[in-house]
Amino acid sequence: xxxxxxxxxxxxxxxxxxxxxxxxxxxxxxxxxxxxxxxxxxxxxxxxxxxxxxxxxxxxxxxxxxxxxxxxxxxxxxxxxxxxxxxxxxxxxxxxxxxxxxxxxxxxxxxxxxxxxxxxxxxxxxxxxxxxxxxxxxxxxxxxxxxxxxxxxxxxxxxxxxxxxxxxxxxxxxxxxxxxxxxxxxxxxxxxxxxxxxxxxxxxxxxxxxxxxxxxxxxxxxxxxxxxxxxxxxxxxxxxxxxxxxxxxxxxxxxxxxxxxxxxxxxxxxxxxxxxxxxxxxxxxxxxxxxxxxxxxxxxxxxxxxxxxxxxxxxxxxxxxxxxxxxxxxxxxxxxxxxxxxxxxxxxxxxxxxxxxxxxxxxxxxxxxxxxxxxxxxxxxxxxxxxxxxxxxxxxxxxxxxxxxxx
Amino acid sequence: xxxxxxxxxxxxxxxxxxxxxxxxxxxxxxxxxxxxxxxxxxxxxxxxxxxxxxxxxxxxxxxxxxxxxxxxxxxxxxxxxxxxxxxxxxxxxxxxxxxxxxxxxxxxxxxxxxxxxxxxxxxxxxxxxxxxxxxxxxxxxxxxxxxxxxxxxxxxxxxxxxxxxxxxxxxxxxxxxxxxxxxxxxxxxxxxxxxxxxxxxxxxxxxxxx
Numbered sequence: 001x002x003x004x005x006x007x008x009x010x011x012x013x014x015x016x017x018x019x020x021x022x023x024x025x026x027x028x029x030x031x032x033x034x035x036x037x038x039x040x041x042x043x044x045x046x047x048x049x050x051x052x053x054x055x056x057x058x059x060x061x062x063x064x065x066x067x068x069x070x071x072x073x074x075x076x077x078x079x080x081x082x083x084x085x086x087x088x089x090x091x092x093x094x095x096x097x098x099x100x101x102x103x104x105x106x107x108x109x110x111x112x113x114x115x116x117x118x119x120x121x122x123x124x125x126x127x128x129x130x131x132x133x134x135x136x137x138x139x140x141x142x143x144x145x146x147x148x149x150x151x152x153x154x155x156x157x158x159x160x161x162x163x164x165x166x167x168x169x170x171x172x173x174x175x176x177x178x179x180x181x182x183x184x185x186x187x188x189x190x191x192x193x194x195x196x197x198x199x200x201x202x203x204x205x206x207x208x209x210x211x212x213x214x215x216x217x218x219x220x221x222x223x224x225x226x227x228x229x230x231x232x233x234x235x236x237x238x239x240x241x242x243x244x245x246x247x248x249x250x251x252x253x254x255x256x257x258x259x260x261x262x263x264x265x266x267x268x269x270x271x272x273x274x275x276x277x278x279x280x281x282x283x284x285x286x287x288x289x290x291x292x293x294x295x296x297x298x299x300x301x302x303x304x305x306x307x308x309x310x311x312x313x314x315x316x317x318x319x320x321x322x323x324x325x326x327x328x329x330x331x332x333x334x335x336x337x338x339x340x341x342x343x344x345x346x347x348x349x350x351x352x353x354x355x356x357x358x359x360x361x362x363x364x365x366x367x368x369x370x371x372x373x374x375x376x377x378x379x380x381x382x383x384x385x386x387x388x389x390x391x392x393x394x395x396x397x398x399x400x401x402x403x404x405x406x407x
Numbered sequence: 408x409x410x411x412x413x414x415x416x417x418x419x420x421x422x423x424x425x426x427x428x429x430x431x432x433x434x435x436x437x438x439x440x441x442x443x444x445x446x447x448x449x450x451x452x453x454x455x456x457x458x459x460x461x462x463x464x465x466x467x468x469x470x471x472x473x474x475x476x477x478x479x480x481x482x483x484x485x486x487x488x489x490x491x492x493x494x495x496x497x498x499x500x501x502x503x504x505x506x507x508x509x510x511x512x513x514x515x516x517x518x519x520x521x522x523x524x525x526x527x528x529x530x531x532x533x534x535x536x537x538x539x540x541x542x543x544x545x546x547x548x549x550x551x552x553x554x555x556x557x558x559x560x561x562x563x564x565x566x567x568x569x570x571x572x573x574x575x576x577x578x579x580x581x582x583x584x585x586x587x588x589x590x591x592x593x594x595x596x597x598x599x600x601x602x603x604x605x606x607x608x609x610x611x612x613x614x615x616x617x
Binding site: 230255315328396407 | 486488491502509512534537538539551552558559561563593594595596
């Protein structure tokens with residue numbers, strides 16, 4: 001599956017994220033239909049399918065679109081330079097490297113004829129929703145591939161062990177993205193990943209924030225996949241596309257990736273042990289949970305299509321992710337407090353109004369005026385959720401409460 | 408996976424006195440009701456033929472190692488109370504089954520086990536005084552893997568010891584584990600069936616109980 005990704009050339013360009021000239025890049029199109037964009041935050045427009053000429057569509061970025069990340073690679077090199085940083089826990093990284101080299105899923109991502117048959121049976125609105133799901137997931141996995149690949153390349157000299165782990169994680173992400181893209185081919189579509197690499201905007205995060213954000217992305221990814229898998233195992237009548245059968249093994253990769261970021265943060269205790277770290281931890285938890293909740297509530301058709309209640313699914317994923325995250329972040333949110341869900345639900349209501357304003361034909365300044373109270377309302381809900389009393393947490397290797405723990 | 412991203416729009420106000428409510432984990436005010444009784448009839452292992460070969464291999468190696476008296480092997484373990492290891496942390500079984508599948512595919516000899524109430528704990532008073540009972544240990548001859556599992560599970564204690572035979576290393580005080588059903592199960596799927604851990608108990612020792 002990884003070979004599929006060899007089509008993606010401009011990795012070396014990754015460090016300069018401001019490549020936004022899509023018109024020059026048209027190679028690597030092997031399919032009759034090429035998707036030039038990834039999902040928007042609103043329910044999918046019925047225009048994702050492109051004509052044979054591959055008419056380009058603007059990439060509609062929004063706050064909630066899966067994002068591509070870039071970071072300060074020089075700072076990363078410094079952070080993991082074993083000469084400078086003598087406290088790096090080699091043992092943990094060597095253990096992780098062994099685990100990634102084991103490659104549990106080397107032979108897992110093999111397709112069969114069920115895929116095409118299932119795709120052909122999916123018609124009507126559900127078909128469109130599935131396409132969007134595959135696109136978004138593929139973009140997200142691919143985004144991980146790009147970042148990890150580059151980190152693997154950049155850290156080779158200063159820390160070969162950490163570099164090799166990044167490379168092996170990019171192997172996993174490439175496999176996942178390739179598998180999802182093959183899924184799109186069942187719908188006679190394909191994501192032009194080369195085009196995406198160049199045309200997407202890259203969000204810059206300092207290394208510290210990359211750690212928080214990617215840790216959460218990986219762990220929440222695990223909880224989303226395993227929850228869908230276990231739900232469908234129990235309710236096979238909703239198993240409308242075979243990709244979900246692969247999720248159990250698949251999401252173990254995500255979980256391991258999260259563990260690696262856990263080890264990276266432990267190797268940089270300054271990111272975990274002060275009051276700013278606590279504030280940032282809560283900020284990233286909230287951002288990730290709110291984004292998922294708002295996103296998913298715009299796509300209830302998908303979750304209902306596979307027999308899930310969207311909000312219950314999301315709350316379960318949030319609670320489990322938060323419990324997992326509490327093993328490394330120095331503070332997490334009190335998501336099990338019913339008030340947290342009430343706040344999320346109010347955000348959904350405001351966000352839907354915001355989207356509705358955006359879709360009217362009003363002139364843009366009228367739209368903006370109408371948006372002001374809604375944005376203010378959303379911001380104050382988010383702030384209120386952020387200020388809810390947090391839960392002190394952390395790895396037992398660091399946490400202050402460790403001496404009193406009974407195991 | 409990278410399906411969610413961070414909204415760039417959240418303005419961060421820094422609370423001056425964020426009220427903190429410490430919530431230490433694993434210290435549950437109500438201890439789970441657990442019954443302890445002797446293991447009179449060991450549970451039948453139901454293994455697919457695919458996996459049984461690795462178990463046979465493991466059993467053979469138990470025999471071989473038992474014959475090699477005098478030579479000691481290092482065993483690495485992590486341990487916590489049974490409720491945490493097998494019930495609350497139930498998704499930990501996904502990793503064990505994944506590893507078992509992998510060992511089956513590569514015809515690798517099994518080198519990890521779950522041990523309920525291991526006898527070797529007696530050698531670690533510093534651990535036992537902080538451990539709720541009954542306890543369950545994950546034991547392996549692969550130290551790196553135990554390091555990795557410690558990173559994953561976090562809320563466990565890790566140590567190592569030497570033993571001259573597998574029987575000695577994995578000896579346990581037979582205990583039957585029963586966990587209360589969770590009062591508030593909101594996951595959109597049922598809990599894993601209790602007893603999933605039996606696949607990973609040392610086979611030889613189960614037989615010796617009969």
